[in-house]
Amino acid sequence: VAAPREQQQRHFRIGELAERSGVSVATIKFYIREGLLPPAPVKTGRTMGYYDQAYLERLVAIRKLRDEHYLPLRVIRAVLEERGDAPLAREDAEMLARVAPRVLERLDPDRPKPASRAELAARFGVDETDLALFEEIGLLGGASGWSDADLELLSALARAEQAGVTRDRFPAVGIGHYVELLGELARREVRTFMHATRGVPQAELEELALRAIAVSEPIIALVRRKLILRALREELHRTKEEP
Amino acid sequence: VAAPREQQQRHFRIGELAERSGVSVATIKFYIREGLLPPAPVKTGRTMGYYDQAYLERLVAIRKLRDEHYLPLRVIRAVLEERGDAPLAREDAEMLARVAPRVLERLDPDRPKPASRAELAARFGVDETDLALFEEIGLLGGASGWSDADLELLSALARAEQAGVTRDRFPAVGIGHYVELLGELARREVRTFMHATRGVPQAELEELALRAIAVSEPIIALVRRKLILRALREELHRTKEEP
Numbered sequence: 001v002a003a004p005r006e007q008q009q010r011h012f013r014i015g016e017l018a019e020r021s022g023v024s025v026a027t028i029k030f031y032i033r034e035g036l037l038p039p040a041p042v043k044t045g046r047t048m049g050y051y052d053q054a055y056l057e058r059l060v061a062i063r064k065l066r067d068e069h070y071l072p073l074r075v076i077r078a079v080l081e082e083r084g085d086a087p088l089a090r091e092d093a094e095m096l097a098r099v100a101p102r103v104l105e106r107l108d109p110d111r112p113k114p115a116s117r118a119e120l121a122a123r124f125g126v127d128e129t130d131l132a133l134f135e136e137i138g139l140l141g142g143a144s145g146w147s148d149a150d151l152e153l154l155s156a157l158a159r160a161e162q163a164g165v166t167r168d169r170f171p172a173v174g175i176g177h178y179v180e181l182l183g184e185l186a187r188r189e190v191r192t193f194m195h196a197t198r199g200v201p202q203a204e205l206e207e208l209a210l211r212a213i214a215v216s217e218p219i220i221a222l223v224r225r226k227l228i229l230r231a232l233r234e235e236l237h238r239t240k241e242e243p
Numbered sequence: 244v245a246a247p248r249e250q251q252q253r254h255f256r257i258g259e260l261a262e263r264s265g266v267s268v269a270t271i272k273f274y275i276r277e278g279l280l281p282p283a284p285v286k287t288g289r290t291m292g293y294y295d296q297a298y299l300e301r302l303v304a305i306r307k308l309r310d311e312h313y314l315p316l317r318v319i320r321a322v323l324e325e326r327g328d329a330p331l332a333r334e335d336a337e338m339l340a341r342v343a344p345r346v347l348e349r350l351d352p353d354r355p356k357p358a359s360r361a362e363l364a365a366r367f368g369v370d371e372t373d374l375a376l377f378e379e380i381g382l383l384g385g386a387s388g389w390s391d392a393d394l395e396l397l398s399a400l401a402r403a404e405q406a407g408v409t410r411d412r413f414p415a416v417g418i419g420h421y422v423e424l425l426g427e428l429a430r431r432e433v434r435t436f437m438h439a440t441r442g443v444p445q446a447e448l449e450e451l452a453l454r455a456i457a458v459s460e461p462i463i464a465l466v467r468r469k470l471i472l473r474a475l476r477e478e479l480h481r482t483k484e485e486p
Contacts, residue, residue: 186470227429
């Protein structure tokens, strides 16, 4: 997402950059030496210059990766490279245009006869309002009806309900977090995949994409468990610190 | 994460707020009426006032939820309520302090005899450098050795390797994305869970927490598949738009 034009044209001295980002001038210079940040975009001398809003945002992103996620610098550098709204390289875009339609079709195959929302709500014990919300945020359904993947998701939600994770207790906000953060993860995974598989023949790429999605599911589940443990430890630690 | 003090003390007029956030003045006023944003923190008249950095950040968060994630306003409101670095309410903090230690113990139970990094690397066909990186970012291991959860994660990574998602092709950056975004998800899930289960007796809460983690795993996998499809469609769409 581009910042509004007015904002992009603001420029800061390194001291103001430090103040706004919460990163010391010495550390900014260290990041520049290490290649995590480019030199000042607007040079006014050999070691002087002006920094812009995009630079500030990149610096804040580095600070967060360091402080909140404890990532080592070499991982931060790689994370930053994978991000960004730069368009895909031409070779990646061409490959994507050839492979994506087949992957889309195989991951979310032909939709069965349309069922009404009321029928699905009754069959899976889901509230019709919730169904409407899930459709609205693009998690369920589509112009041509309901796919097998939709029905699988409804089953999984019904099992959660039976296990006591009830929709009257757990608000739709939980799903909002999933859409926001797993959506960002999915965007980065698609990009990482396209970069990682350069040179793989098209015939293999489709199978590899489907296998990669499948084998990463248990990894995601296990990593999330670890991170829930970390979040619990952090909350416990905070709880102890407060009076 | 608190902004540095200098930044928190900056105040903006509504026009500057609009300019910096990329949201129009009319829309900001609409959000205030709808209760997504509080009125101006510093009032200088009935309809005039100054807005601070925290306000700007909340507004930018709303804009992103709206533009990037297509969330309806009522979901955005709920998402914003679950976020924030505000400490847990006293009742939630007290319950967490009682329940978390048992959940931690059951989710990541007793660690077996320490194995050397070299032994594990050989057993799971993982690079020792990768093992060291995973330890460094807190995904594997700990002071007292390796737990069953660690060995499960190593197995899942080994299966990915066999399926062609090889570590020589896919860089550690993929794991960095998981740690960043699933870590943020885990933090929000812990908070949502504490809010959602107020009034549940302690004896039930521990079981409910473990069940909630288990039943949400297939939901996460299915939602992520949907969002990979969305990301693929978006990349295809972008690819077509470019010359």
